[in-house]
Amino acid sequence: MQLDDLYRRVIMDHYKNPRNRGLFADDAMKVELNNPTCGDRITLQLKVEDGIVKEARYVGEGCSISMSSASMMTEAVKGKTVEQALDMAGRFSSLMKGEDVTFDDYEDIEALSGVNKFPARIKCATLAWNALRKGIDEEERHHH
Numbered sequence: 001m002q003l004d005d006l007y008r009r010v011i012m013d014h015y016k017n018p019r020n021r022g023l024f025a026d027d028a029m030k031v032e033l034n035n036p037t038c039g040d041r042i043t044l045q046l047k048v049e050d051g052i053v054k055e056a057r058y059v060g061e062g063c064s065i066s067m068s069s070a071s072m073m074t075e076a077v078k079g080k081t082v083e084q085a086l087d088m089a090g091r092f093s094s095l096m097k098g099e100d101v102t103f104d105d106y107e108d109i110e111a112l113s114g115v116n117k118f119p120a121r122i123k124c125a126t127l128a129w130n131a132l133r134k135g136i137d138e139e140e141r142h143h144h
Contacts, residue, residue, distance in 0.1 A: 010111035014068035019075045020057045028055070029142070031135040035123050040066040044074075044131040048139050053077045053085050058128065065121050069112055070128035076106035082136050089129045096122045 034041040040062030047055040056074035077085040
C-alpha cells in the first residue's frame, strides 16, 4: 500500500514541521477546543478582514493526527473567504464520513482520508476544523 505510506509521510511532515504554529502577539480572535477522549487541545487564532481569512495560527498538543490536521487546516484556509473556509470544513466532515471528496485547493488534506477507517481518530482529525467553525461563528457574531 504505497498510498498509505505517502499519506503517512505527509501527515508526519506536518506533525514534525508544523505550519503556522504559534500565536499572534496582538489580541487576534482566539478559540480553544479540546477533545477529552484523547487529550488533544488546540488554541486557534484567526485574523479575518473583509470576509477573508488573512492569517491562521495555532498552538496545541495532541497526537500526530490532530496536530497535522491543524497544520493543514491553517495552511488551507489562509487567503480564502470565510465561505470557502466553511466549505472546506464541510468537505472535511464528508471526508471523515468516508465520502469521496477532493481538495484541489489543498491536496495535503487528502492524506487524512484514511482516518475514517478508525472511528476513534476522527475526532482527532476534526478538532482543528471544529475550532475553525467555532472561530468563524464567533467572529461573525462579534461583528454583527
